[in-house]
Structures are given as structure tokens and as C-alpha cells.
Amino acid sequence: MSNDVNLPEKWEADYARGTDGWDLSGPTPAFKRIAASGRFKPGRMIVPGAGRGYDAREFSRHGFQVTAVDFTSHAIQEMQRLVDPAAPIEILQSDIFALAESFNNSFDYALEYTCFCAIDPKRRADYADLITRLLKPNGIYIDLAFPLDGRAGGPPFAVTEAEVFNLFTARGFELISREKPADSVSPRKNAEELFVFQKTKTSEE
Numbered sequence: 001m002s003n004d005v006n007l008p009e010k011w012e013a014d015y016a017r018g019t020d021g022w023d024l025s026g027p028t029p030a031f032k033r034i035a036a037s038g039r040f041k042p043g044r045m046i047v048p049g050a051g052r053g054y055d056a057r058e059f060s061r062h063g064f065q066v067t068a069v070d071f072t073s074h075a076i077q078e079m080q081r082l083v084d085p086a087a088p089i090e091i092l093q094s095d096i097f098a099l100a101e102s103f104n105n106s107f108d109y110a111l112e113y114t115c116f117c118a119i120d121p122k123r124r125a126d127y128a129d130l131i132t133r134l135l136k137p138n139g140i141y142i143d144l145a146f147p148l149d150g151r152a153g154g155p156p157f158a159v160t161e162a163e164v165f166n167l168f169t170a171r172g173f174e175l176i177s178r179e180k181p182a183d184s185v186s187p188r189k190n191a192e193e194l195f196v197f198q199k200t201k202t203s204e205e
């Protein structure tokens with residue numbers, strides 16, 4: 001059995017064995033709060049590595065047009081099973097790194113939670129390039145960065161605030177806000193931070 005995080009087989013095996021301990025069985029509290037807050041006006045949103053799609057459906061419930069991407073059949077079947085007519089989402093089975101160029105400059109928002117820490121850390125610059133190309137000019141990257149605890153090994157592979165900041169500011173993003181959510185689920189308290197970046201400069205500038 002493959003243990004290579006770059007391959008869907010590794011993640012399929014986690015779903016099949018029930019070693020999908022990342023799954024919160026519902027929307028992430030910080031996302032539930034900000035989706036309801038009215039701070040972000042509804043628009044087109046992409047959710048890479050969406051898993052069972054709780055966060056994707058939560059934003060849809062608040063009027064966002066959401067595309068949820070995952071490369072495992074298991075996650076796709078679960079999103080199909082959990083379909084909520086009150087929270088329709090587009091479900092796309094694809095490796096995020098293989099998303100067609102026709103998606104470039106298509107999204108007002110990209111929502112990140114536990115996908116960045118799941119991919120091979122060597123691909124983090126590719127991930128930042130991906131988000132950059134998917135977002136429209138002035139698009140917003142909402143990133144609940146986890147785990148900020150310096151742990152060894154993974155997945156989840158440790159993330160640092162400086163790494164997130166440097167990856168995105170180097171690509172023309174401006175940090176709009178950051179907060180340590182008070183409503184993180186208890187095992188993740190003090191190990192995550194919510195960053196909001198805006199793609200204020202494009203490579204043509």
C-alpha cells in the first residue's frame with residue numbers, strides 16, 4: 001500500500017481504514033463564524049483537498065458558489081452522499097496540481113484548511129503558485145494554517161506563520177488580517193492561525 005502523500009491511494013487507504021482523524025464531522029468553527037459574519041461578500045470559491053466537503057457546503061449555505069476538489073474517490077463519494085440542496089457545491093475529482101488552466105483567474109476566494117499540511121512539503125511553492133493562478137485579481141485567500149506546532153514528520157506536516165507569509169507575499173499577496181481563533185477545536189487550540197490574504201498584484205504589474 002502506498003504511503004506517498006502525492007498519490008490518492010494513500011488517502012483512499014486512510015478513508016477506508018477510518019484513519020481520517022482530520023475529519024471534524026462538520027464545518028470548521030472559524031469558517032462557520034466567518035461565513036455567517038457577512039465580512040466576505042458571496043462569490044466563487046475553490047476548496048482544494050475538500051475531504052467530505054463540510055466547509056465547502058457551509059460557504060455555499062451563505063451564498064458562495066463553491067467548487068470542492070479532491071483526488072480520492074472516497075471523498076468524492078462522501079460529498080455526493082452528503083449533498084445538501086440548501087448548500088449546492090460543484091464536486092470535482094482532480095489532483096489539485098493538475099487543475100486545468102481554464103480555471104485560472106476564475107475564483108474570488110480560495111479556502112485552505114488541512115490541504116497545505118497534507119501535501120508533500122516540497123510542493124508548497126507549487127501550492128502557492130496554484131492558488132495564485134486560480135484567484136482573480138484582488139481575489140482572497142482564506143487560510144486556516146495548521147499545525148503551527150513544529151511537530152516532526154507528517155502528514156500533517158508542520159507549518160510556520162513565516163512560511164505562509166513569505167510564500168504569499170512573494171507572489172503579490174497582501175496580508176489583510178490574521179487571528180488565532182478562539183473557537184479552534186480543542187486538540188488544535190493554539191496550533192492554528194487564520195490568515196486572510198488578498199492578491200493585490202499580478203505578475204503582469
Ligand SMILES: C[S@@+](CC[C@H](N)C(=O)[O-])C[C@H]1O[C@@H](n2cnc3c(N)ncnc32)[C@H](O)[C@@H]1O
Pocket residue numbers: 005006008011012022023024048049050051052069070071072075094095096097113114115118119
Ligand atoms: C487532511 S485531509 C483534509 C480534508 C478537509 N480539508 C478537512 O479539513 O476535512 C486532506 C485531503 O486532501 C486530499 N488531497 C491531498 N492531496 C491532494 C491533491 N494533490 N489533490 C487533490 N486532493 C488532495 C486528500 O484526499 C484528503 O481528502
